[in-house]
Amino acid sequence: MVPNRASRLVLILAAASCAAASLLLPGGASACTTAVVSGKATADGRPLLWKNRDADDLHNQAVYRDDGKYAYVGLVNGADQLGLQIWSGVNAAGFAIMNSASYNLTEPGQDTNTIAEGLLMKLALQTCATVDDFERLLASSDAAGRDVSANFGVIDARGGAALFETGRHAHKRFDADDPRVAPNGMIVRSNFSDGGDDKEGSGFLRRARAEELLGRLAAEKKLSAETLLADVARDLGNAALNVDPRRPGGAPGAWVQTIDTINRDITSNASVFVGPRPGEDPRRATAWVILGQPLTGAAVPLWAAAGGVPPQLAAGAARAPLGETFDKIKELYYPRRRGELKRYISVAAVAGPRSPAPALLADDARNFRRVAEAEKTWGAGAPAAAELLELETEIAERTLDDARAALAAAR
Numbered sequence: 001m002v003p004n005r006a007s008r009l010v011l012i013l014a015a016a017s018c019a020a021a022s023l024l025l026p027g028g029a030s031a032c033t034t035a036v037v038s039g040k041a042t043a044d045g046r047p048l049l050w051k052n053r054d055a056d057d058l059h060n061q062a063v064y065r066d067d068g069k070y071a072y073v074g075l076v077n078g079a080d081q082l083g084l085q086i087w088s089g090v091n092a093a094g095f096a097i098m099n100s101a102s103y104n105l106t107e108p109g110q111d112t113n114t115i116a117e118g119l120l121m122k123l124a125l126q127t128c129a130t131v132d133d134f135e136r137l138l139a140s141s142d143a144a145g146r147d148v149s150a151n152f153g154v155i156d157a158r159g160g161a162a163l164f165e166t167g168r169h170a171h172k173r174f175d176a177d178d179p180r181v182a183p184n185g186m187i188v189r190s191n192f193s194d195g196g197d198d199k200e201g202s203g204f205l206r207r208a209r210a211e212e213l214l215g216r217l218a219a220e221k222k223l224s225a226e227t228l229l230a231d232v233a234r235d236l237g238n239a240a241l242n243v244d245p246r247r248p249g250g251a252p253g254a255w256v257q258t259i260d261t262i263n264r265d266i267t268s269n270a271s272v273f274v275g276p277r278p279g280e281d282p283r284r285a286t287a288w289v290i291l292g293q294p295l296t297g298a299a300v301p302l303w304a305a306a307g308g309v310p311p312q313l314a315a316g317a318a319r320a321p322l323g324e325t326f327d328k329i330k331e332l333y334y335p336r337r338r339g340e341l342k343r344y345i346s347v348a349a350v351a352g353p354r355s356p357a358p359a360l361l362a363d364d365a366r367n368f369r370r371v372a373e374a375e376k377t378w379g380a381g382a383p384a385a386a387e388l389l390e391l392e393t394e395i396a397e398r399t400l401d402d403a404r405a406a407l408a409a410a411r
Helices: 005-022 117-127 131-142 204-219 225-233 321-333 339-343 347-351 357-376 385-410
Strands: 031-037 048-054 061-065 072-076 088-091 096-101 150-155 161-166 171-175 186-189 255-257 267-274 286-291 300-302 344-346
Touching: 031 096, 031 150, 031 161, 031 204, 048 088, 048 096, 048 150, 048 225, 061 286, 072 117, 088 117, 088 267, 088 286, 096 117, 096 267, 117 131, 117 150, 131 150, 131 161, 131 171, 150 186, 161 186, 186 204, 204 225, 225 267, 225 286, 225 357, 286 321, 300 357, 300 385, 321 344, 321 347, 321 385, 339 344, 344 347, 357 385
Parallel strands: none
Antiparallel strands: 031 048, 031 186, 048 267, 061 072, 072 088, 088 096, 096 150, 150 161, 161 171, 255 344, 267 286, 286 300
């Protein structure tokens, strides 16, 4: 008997889970802070999708794959050179996806199970062009079930921006341009779902802090991929303690614990996906990626339409050079290694006169300017793959050189 679409999806996810397990790949993300932003809330009218990924595998890298209906680029665990599980990504149709594990969507008698999130996102990138396509993908497996408990955020080239709280047998959609659920044009999630058990979950302080910072940027009409990475993804503030070491006088002590901050000691990458404006070529959808903690690195752009990723952040047998360099900067910020001490970041290292942070922020700004200059020559279209690959490689190469120089100056 030929299985129906829902059964096929369950079989695909189950088979992929077994394949991934046989390669001893690390499991799903242990936490994350995320947002889906409608074009109504951004400075340039483009929708945004953001994720700070917190995970066991801190050595994330990027892959380009052309193994489905649509080619795509995505972030993967360090051991996953084949791109078997994608933890955030964008495809050539302009569809982007990310997730955060949700710990309050469990069904009675069942534990939280997040084994198939990366597999489902890979399948979505392979097959979906729109937010509605993704909802149909979820609907096709609701009855049969799937091994996920997550908040999935998606945007598309038509301006769609939505979040789906997704459990084993059900999903609920929240549109970022629906004033009933997103009055300021954005939806923020950490590791709980609004439709789940209100006695469970985690990441409450991270979500509160992200909503505060994003809301402020939107109100000032400054919200963009660049400001999101600079002011939100890198944030070390604590919503309960009113501590912010990047603000003058905002950290009275020498150390800040990063358990409840947005930028955490276990943050393995930050990604912001920028959708095209209405009428622009979907292939212009851009991924801005920092390998490792946002505070320790600088963002470089990727396009699925480029047909590849630069060697500076590509998945391979060895660590991606950008990730490796950013990790060495992390060692400056977190000089203590024993037990819980490794969760504490040095205020002097981050905010002191020898900190690499200003140079990294300057690299961010330069990289965004470089892409903006290039976009002016594209009109409403998109350049050839070779031109895009050359541009992202040029930016990645210069960013790596600058990061190494900033590291040397800080030592």
